[in-house]
Amino acid sequence: MKNLVEQSAKEFSSQSHGSSDYWQDSVYVLGENEEEYIPLSFLIKNKNEVKDIKDLQSQGYTISSLTYLELDKFDDWYQNVFNRKLTQKAKKSIDIVHLPDAKEIFKAVEIVNQVYRILKDHKVLVNGKNLPVQLGEWYAKIILGLYQKKSTSQRGFDFFTDAGKKVEVKTHWHDITSPKGVKLKKSLIEMSDYTVVMYISKNFMIRDILLLDSDFVLRKFATKGHTIFLKDSDIATYFFSKSSKHYDKIFNKSMLLKFSSPDLALKIDENTKD
Structure with missing residues (x-):
């Protein structure tokens, strides 16, 4: 191609x-x-x-x-x-x-992981949020086939499906999820049709993906406050590692397997074989 x-x-x-x-x-x-x-x-x-x-x-x-x-x-x-x-x-x-160069990006992710470890060990790196967030968004875009368009607000860029549905993408960068869960801004969920959470390990590989209808998130998990917390115990059955419900949303399986953790890649590969 x-x-x-x-x-x-x-x-x-x-x-x-x-x-x-x-x-x-x-x-x-x-x-x-x-x-x-x-x-x-x-x-x-x-x-x-x-x-x-x-x-x-x-x-x-x-x-x-x-x-x-x-x-x-x-x-x-x-x-x-x-x-x-x-x-x-x-x-x-x-x-x-x-067409992004997947091989070069994969090598860069490995190098960045090594650099982050060195800087963290020497107490140079304190906040590495920006890179993981953008990498998680890129993963979502390339794997789920999202369109990235300049926002009319001050947020920068928004994500949409090929059908024009707005997607709120959240990156969670850690090897495990806090007991409190992943924190979402309620106002952003209200403005979107779908909510995607990219769970990125400390080594920058994907450890899981969550894709939910935003209406479902608001109906099931919203409180009176301005934030929503998605706890693993409440949403575990919807993870890509647990459920194949949204596998039809995967546009690029090879990229998903390349950047996933071994456990996630194995489960997805087994469940998506023709």
């Missing part, structure tokens, strides 16, 4: 398409480099191997808003290929499908 996409993007980018309507598309696929793209609709129309975006996501591709990726050369590519300037309004509505 990678070779097909890159070759198609190279061919498309080498020609002018100013007389076509592809300049109106809102989803483009990144090719071999940041100077080569192809409209997703063109790829689907001309390549039998790609029937919809899920065919790409199942092969490791993920989708992010153009403003999130900050691809500076996209504007020039757009103008060269379509003979028109990309407006700021149009730019905000464009999504880019791209």
Whole structure:
């Protein structure tokens, strides 16, 4: 799939398409480099191997808003290929499908784990929250096929399913969960359709995943306060390690297995065999 996409993007980018309507598309696929793209609709129309975006996501591709990726050369590519300037309004509505290098990311996770241990042992590292949170969100995006779009609020970026449902992603970074449970902001759950908790071990590998309807979370666990606590004892049966109910939400099984703990990978592999 990678070779097909890159070759198609190279061919498309080498020609002018100013007389076509592809300049109106809102989803483009990144090719071999940041100077080569192809409209997703063109790829689907001309390549039998790609029937919809899920065919790409199942092969490791993920989708992010153009403003999130900050691809500076996209504007020039757009103008060269379509003979028109990309407006700021149009730019905000464009999504880019791209293929992360899983091998390089896996090696980086291992290196980061080693560095964190050294810094922690020497009392240099006190708060390592930012990296684990973003890594957990990336795991959720690549594994569950979530779209990451710039938020209209001050939160930065929000996550959505391919059906446009809003997802609240929470990262819990620890080898075990506190008896109090995972703390969620009630207001954020109220604004979402689904709630996903990524349980990340101290070595940055996924030890479990929780996916629940936000309405269920509010109905079952909400209190009068502004926070919700999800205790393992209350939600254990919904974990991916315990239940296959939401396995149909897994867009990329290979990435899930690659970044999961051995125990979780074994259980998921056994329960998802064709």
